[in-house]
Amino acid sequence: MKNEPLRIHTAEGALRGAIDEGIFVFKGIPYAAPPVGALRWRTPKPVTPWKEVRDATHWGNASWQHREQCVLAGGGDPGHLSEDCLYLNVWSPEIQPSRPLPVMVWIHGGGFTIGAGSLHPYNGKALAARGVVVVTLNYRLGHLGFFAHPALDAEYPSGEVVNNFALLDQIAALQWVQRNIASFGGDRRNVTIFGESSGGRSVLSLFASPLAAGLFHKGIVQSAYSLPDKKRQDALASGVAVAHHFGLENASAEELRALPADSFWSLPVRLGNGPVAIAGDRVLPKPVVEVFAAARQHRYPLMIGYNSDEASVLEYFGVDPTATITTLRQRRPLLLKLIKSLYDEHDDHRLGRKVARDMAFGTLTWLAVHAQHQRGVPGWRYYFDYVSENSRDLCRYGSWHGNEIPYVMDTLTAENVQMADRPFTDNDRQFARRISEYWLRFAHDASEFSHQLQGEVIWPAWHPGADVTLRFGIKGEAAIVTQHRFMRLRLRLLRLLMRAMVKLK
Structure with missing residues (x-):
């Protein structure tokens, strides 16, 4: 039966979820404190624990973005937009399995400017029905997720500067998984991160980030692009230009944090971030391509x-x-x-x-x-x-960029706004089952000792x-x-x- 009540206890408090066709579903779970006000452009802070049972049957907010662009090219309507966007979703086939189940954490793409973990192509129900726990998440996008400015840098000790807030959000979500996924039947010692486009670049960035070590155990990268990460000095110059655009000639950190959250996604193209992370901060000390070229990435299967x-x-x-x-x-x-x-x-x-x-x-x-x-x-x-x-x-x-996603996620039966007049066929769905089986096998079986x-x-x-x-x-x-x-x-x-x-x- 759909939408039956279900209660789970996490480290932060109890959650009330639902059951959808036999799959346990929890939506809009906060994995970090809202990054608003004084917490904008800061490392994610812990959630304030709650005492009452928290409803987890509705999607959490997505980060500020261009809604129409997400509908057109990002997989659908991202839902309610807010700077308060650090939420994740969990699908599990069994809360108390005889053996903990592999965990698959999906990091959505969208050029680091659009997207949400709630979009139809990313629905975790189909994969969960085949024996894994699926997690999808929202993270800060655009200038809220990647930003550098001298006034913000001055808040950090030497060598501790942070600019890649979106990557820190993903790391915070993986820390939540380590704390809580056992309550959903998941194995915190067998976590696969996977993503497409900028989600794939995120996976590679986490492979290259010293802060992500030990939080996952293998990764799948779909259609990651080879563009170089942004140099920190270029990001700083861009941040100053953004402040100038808003009339802040010698901006203070307080003035920057007082800017309206919805004003960043509509900036001119010349002030855009580009679909890459910033290389040179504590999160990503070296560019991703440089790390892999030197074979210094984390030793996890890929x-x-x-x-x-x-x-x-x-x-x-x-x-x-x-x-x-x-x-x-x-x-x-x-x-x-x-x-x-x-x-x-x-x-x-x-x-x-x-x-x-x-x-x-x-x-x-x-x-x-x-x-x-x-x-x-x-x-x-x-x-x-x-x-x-x-x-x-x-x-x-x-096959177009992103076309593999509903095959990998086995979501060809989900609503697809872009292809409404070109419905998927039974043969398409059968092939999706065959393809997604390899993703599931990787999540179940791949280890550093695997040969095939x-x-x-x-x-x-x-x-x-x-x-x-x-x-x-x-x-x-x-x-x-x-x-x-x-x-x-x-x-x-x-x-x-x-x-x-x-x-x-």
Whole structure:
């Protein structure tokens, strides 16, 4: 029966949840104190414990953001917006299992500017029904989540400065999991963090953050982009420019914290953060790419991959992939000839999309699994190339950025505003079951000693010799196959040439 009352005790107080088709659901659980007033741009503080039973049957607030943009491109309506946004949600199939269940913590994407853990594609009910405890969370977005200014830095001792408040929120949520997930039937010693796009970048950032050590045990990265993290000095200059925009020439910390919370998401593009964290503070001392290039990430198992038409997201933001090919033809014709030979593609538009995809997403997957191998801990690489049956005329170049999410989460039956006129089919849903099984197997079984993942196709951990990639879909059709040395030469070339290519833009 749906929405039956249910009571759970946590370290902070009792919660009243509900049962939805046999799954225990708790929504809007505060995992840290509201980061408002004097707590804006500070490390998350503990929740004040409550004495009465707290209702946990409604979603918590999402961070301030552009609602229409989230509806259009972020997965749906994020709900009520507020600076008071540090809430999480839990789905569990069994509160008192015979053995604690694996925990999967989803970190939503959206360029660190839009999104919420309550969105329909992220509903944890389907995965929970298959034997895991699922947690989704909200965290501070935009300038509320990532911000640097000299007046704020002055509040910290030397070497203790914090700028990545969104990452600290995610760390606070993982600390909540360590404190409380046993009450929901979860195993705090087997926590998988997973996320897509900026959520995937968050996973990589947590792998690189000394403050996140010991709070999780493995990670899954979906379509994380290779953009460099923002340098702290650039973030400070940006923070000063934001203050100037609001008429604060020599802003004090108090004046900055007095600015209306809803004024930041509507700032001009030139004052935007960009979809990356800030490198150089206590949370992220070194850039993510630099940490993985040196194989200094935490020694946890990692699964990482990307989709066949990631250029779709670049196109959404007005980046023309064809322009890079045109520039290469004008400035580096020999390099273009080499790239064409590797891609066996002569149409500039198609070639541009593939090069943009592999440079912006593929090179990071290669770097990450190579770093895992160097670190002596397993990594698995995948490539998602399935397109739902009613969307194949629309997705002509492959699977769009984010298209894998409802397959991974097994939420093809959930409401999908963007694709209302292109409903998912039974074949789509069957393929989603097959794909999500690998995510579940990883959560259940992957450890630092694993050499492979079980499934309908055995998935070996990556190492340079075999260089195995698991393909979910081939040219839009349903298939799960392993492939050796998939895109090997392309990604090596683009990794070597990335700096030169960036300069061409």
